[in-house]
Amino acid sequence: MPKNSRFLSGISGLVLAAGSLLGSASVASPQRSEQIKSCFDHAHTYYKESGAYFSGVGKTTSDCANINIKPKTTRDVKVCFYPKNENSYCQDHYTTARANEWTSIAFDVLDGSEFSFLFRSDAQSDGWWAA
Structure with a gap:
């Protein structure tokens, strides 16, 4: 050749x-x-009253690998975890979640993990989450 x-x-x-x-x-x-x-x-709604920093507690499922939030107004938010038989803990940094857009806040989370959102502001907030 x-x-x-x-x-x-x-x-x-x-x-x-x-x-x-x-x-x-x-x-x-x-x-x-x-x-x-x-x-x-399989998204859920959330509502956080004015004066509060935490949302209610949610639980991850096999529907999503990540914890996602879609607030109606732009918010800085992080996730706090409540593991069984261990101390609760929160992420180190806030993530800016833009209004009416899905934002992944925590990644590759185990199914059945209990969590809540911690907001930087105590202003009222509502929207959706999926995990």
Whole structure:
């Protein structure tokens, strides 16, 4: 085989390999969007009164891998966890959750974990959460 033929053969092999990798990535994308849709299909409402910093306690499910919030107004929020047989604890940093947008606050949380949202402001807040 001449040098140019081997070179072109090698290039076409790389193109085919890249194409199959890209093809497999695009197959996974619709599945991921279905998981996200399923998570938000099971959203709950929350209401935090003026003067309070914490929301009520929620519990994670197998519907979502993350703890997500969608406030009606932009809020800085973090998650506090209440593990069984251990001390409760909160995340170190607040995350800004934009009004009417889903924001993931905690990631890869175990199913059945009890949690609440801790807001930086004591202003009234309401919206949705999914976990």
